Amino acid sequence: MNIIVCAKQVVDVSEIKIDSDNKPRITGIPKKISDFDKNALEEALKIKEKNGGTITILTVGTADAKEKIKELLAMGADKAVLVTTDHPDQSTTPHLLKAAIEHIGEYDLIICGEASIDQFSGQTGPYLAGLLNISQLTYAIKTEATEQHIICHRDLGDETLIEQSSYPTLITVTKEINQPRLPNIMAIMASANKPIEEIQAEELKADVCGTLSQTDLSGVKAQRKNIVYQDDIENAVETIVEELDKQGVFS
Amino acid sequence: MHLEPSEQQSMIRNMVREFSEQQLGPKAEHTDKTKEFPQDIITSMAGLGLLGITIPTEYGGAGLDTITYSLVIEELSRRCASTGAITNVHNALVCYPVSKYGTDNQKKKYLSELATGTILGAFAATEAHAGSDLSHIQTTAKKTKDGYTLNGTKTFVTNGPQAGLILTLAKTDEDSFSIFLLAPHMKGITVGEQNEKLGLNGAHICSIQLKDVNVSEEQLLGEEGKGLAIALDAINLGRIGIAAQCVGIADQALEESITYSQERVQFNRPLSSFQAIQNKLADMETHLQAARQLTYSAAYQHDKGADIKKAAAAAKLFASSMCVEAALDAVQIHGGYGYTKEYIVERLYRDSKLTEIYEGTSDMQRLTIAKELLK
Numbered sequence: 030m031n032i033i034v035c036a037k038q039v040v041d042v043s044e045i046k047i048d049s050d051n052k053p054r055i056t057g058i059p060k061k062i063s064d065f066d067k068n069a070l071e072e073a074l075k076i077k078e079k080n081g082g083t084i085t086i087l088t089v090g091t092a093d094a095k096e097k098i099k100e101l102l103a104m105g106a107d108k109a110v111l112v113t114t115d116h117p118d119q120s121t122t123p124h125l126l127k128a129a130i131e132h133i134g135e136y137d138l139i140i141c142g143e144a145s146i147d148q149f150s151g152q153t154g155p156y157l158a159g160l161l162n163i164s165q166l167t168y169a170i171k172t173e174a175t176e177q178h179i180i181c182h183r184d185l186g187d188e189t190l191i192e193q194s195s196y197p198t199l200i201t202v203t204k205e206i207n208q209p210r211l212p213n214i215m216a217i218m219a220s221a222n223k224p225i226e227e228i229q230a231e232e233l234k235a236d237v238c239g240t241l242s243q244t245d246l247s248g249v250k251a252q253r254k255n256i257v258y259q260d261d262i263e264n265a266v267e268t269i270v271e272e273l274d275k276q277g278v279f280s
Numbered sequence: 281m282h283l284e285p286s287e288q289q290s291m292i293r294n295m296v297r298e299f300s301e302q303q304l305g306p307k308a309e310h311t312d313k314t315k316e317f318p319q320d321i322i323t324s325m326a327g328l329g330l331l332g333i334t335i336p337t338e339y340g341g342a343g344l345d346t347i348t349y350s351l352v353i354e355e356l357s358r359r360c361a362s363t364g365a366i367t368n369v370h371n372a373l374v375c376y377p378v379s380k381y382g383t384d385n386q387k388k389k390y391l392s393e394l395a396t397g398t399i400l401g402a403f404a405a406t407e408a409h410a411g412s413d414l415s416h417i418q419t420t421a422k423k424t425k426d427g428y429t430l431n432g433t434k435t436f437v438t439n440g441p442q443a444g445l446i447l448t449l450a451k452t453d454e455d456s457f458s459i460f461l462l463a464p465h466m467k468g469i470t471v472g473e474q475n476e477k478l479g480l481n482g483a484h485i486c487s488i489q490l491k492d493v494n495v496s497e498e499q500l501l502g503e504e505g506k507g508l509a510i511a512l513d514a515i516n517l518g519r520i521g522i523a524a525q526c527v528g529i530a531d532q533a534l535e536e537s538i539t540y541s542q543e544r545v546q547f548n549r550p551l552s553s554f555q556a557i558q559n560k561l562a563d564m565e566t567h568l569q570a571a572r573q574l575t576y577s578a579a580y581q582h583d584k585g586a587d588i589k590k591a592a593a594a595a596k597l598f599a600s601s602m603c604v605e606a607a608l609d610a611v612q613i614h615g616g617y618g619y620t621k622e623y624i625v626e627r628l629y630r631d632s633k634l635t636e637i638y639e640g641t642s643d644m645q646r647l648t649i650a651k652e653l654l655k
Contacts, residue, residue: 096287099287099291100294103295211295211298211299211328212291212295213327213328213329214292214295214328214329214330214333214342214344215329215342217288217291217295218288218342220291221287221288
């Protein structure tokens with residue numbers, strides 16, 4: 030089975046600090062692979078362990094993403110393709126991914142995270158499936174893959190929908206689907222020999238959409254109600270508990 | 281002079297850091313409180329290849345260098361110093377000497393089991409009346425027709441209660457010492473009760489009694505009479521490991537202190553805005569970085585095959601005193617809360633103290649350094 034796992038290098042959002050003028054400071058923050066993309070790779074590894082095949086990591090990003098891709102090779106992916114561009118964005122990336130996949134050639138299954146942890150648009154997987162004209166099964170919390178088809182248990186909030194697709198198909202996974210493995214030392218050592226092919230975005234001659242532009246990015250100010258309860262203690266406690274219950278804090 | 285870790289070293293460090301933060305950190309308090317040996321963690325570490333870091337690859341180890349080794353011990357100790365201690369004794373005092381001095385048969389017999397964590401290693405040298413003065417040990421190994429018979433009692437054997445392989449230092453002749461490969465199931469071996477300690481509660485120590493323990497020549501490690509030299513060679517690597525352990529402990533102490541000092545408000549300001557606290561943090565950071573460099577430098581010398589007696593002693597001497605002070609400062613910065621078990625810094629302080637004592641007290645380290653300077 031040929032599996033392609035789409036992975037994105039992002040800033041570690043847990044390290045972002047908000048300035049006094051309510052702007053997030055994004056420069057100088059350490060980078061990492063988006064969390065759900067590691068879930069995507071872990072699922073691919075489980076499918077490969079059962080059915081055999083190869084796993085290719087596909088990334089659109091800046092050249093320094095190579096370092097983080099090696100972590101994914103250490104986890105067990107076989108090879109990687111990095112499409113380098115200085116300005117990846119949500120509308121351009123799916124086109125570049127499509128062109129890169131056409132360059133890679135044969136594939137059965139594409140696995141993406143449900144969204145990236147930075148911008149969380151959740152669009153890339155479905156957009157890519159649309160461009161490739163293949164089926165898509167999103168928000169998978171469990172998969173069962175054979176040589177002929179893949180069954181996904183899809184998380185729809187209150188319900189789980191179980192759907193099946195033949196190949197080629199694209200799935201997106203949530204973080205509940207698995208616990209990404211840590212590579213052992215031997216795997217880290219072996220990853221040095223696994224190939225990473227670098228292609229400049231311009232070489233791919235992809236259709237570039239470029240319809241999206243970011244107008245603003247600000248911190249969120251917590252709205253405080255500033256309600257003071259001044260009754261005697263017992264009454265005040267009862268009132269507060271009622272109020273919190275009304276707000277749904279206990280459910 | 282290249283002072284950056286290699287890509288592989290960075291990847292390994294990051295992996296161990298993630299493992300430590302995910303698995304060791306949440307369990308460290310439980311380990312300290314219950315004094316349980318963290319078997320599930322040791323089992324996970326075996327899967328990650330952390331129990332055979334320096335064992336050659338043909339025996340199932342990672343065959344890695346000393347710098348990488350010290351990064352691993354540092355990252356483990358950064359969340360659980362007990363795990364750092366267990367791992368350092370296993371790797372430096374057992375895996376390393378068996379890899380270096382073992383016969384082909386001995387290496388085949390023990391190394392892959394050590395690498396996979398099937399057996400844990402321990403090192404039995406100290407006795408009731410022979411600690412710093414190791415040449416004063418009374419455990420004897422008398423030559424017999426079939427091999428040797430050992431008699432004596434060892435104390436303070438780290439990993440003793442769990443070990444499947446115990447490297448044991450015994451006197452084979454007047455002023456002549458040898459190392460034997462013993463297993464706890466051998467007739468005549470009694471593994472004693474655990475000692476209760478101030479800290480490092482996950483790492484268990486005990487006494488081991490040897491009464492007419494008969495072993496064959498196959499159980500002798502290296503040449504007869506070379507035991508002290510083998511022990512000191514292993515202990516030198518162990519000292520680099522302890523220095524790395526100290527760097528890990530101090531790193532966590534500093535991290536906790538920075539967080540607390542930014543959260544705790546007194547006189548309408550966070551503690552971190554007071555110069556008294558800033559001075560402490562600055563000193564902790566500077567001394568931590570100095571200890572780090574001493575440790576990596578000693579590790580680098582070890583990889584080059586240089587004589588590391590002085591470098592290893594200096595790294596351990598400085599790093600251990602540094603980490604005890606860092607842990608003390610962390611408790612002080614936390615104030616009253618630092619003295620309670622609500623915060624982890626009191627454990628760091630208790631864990632840190634043994635680093636100035638085991639594998640050669642700080643006083644002995646000074647003797648070693650002076651001896652090297654004056655020869």
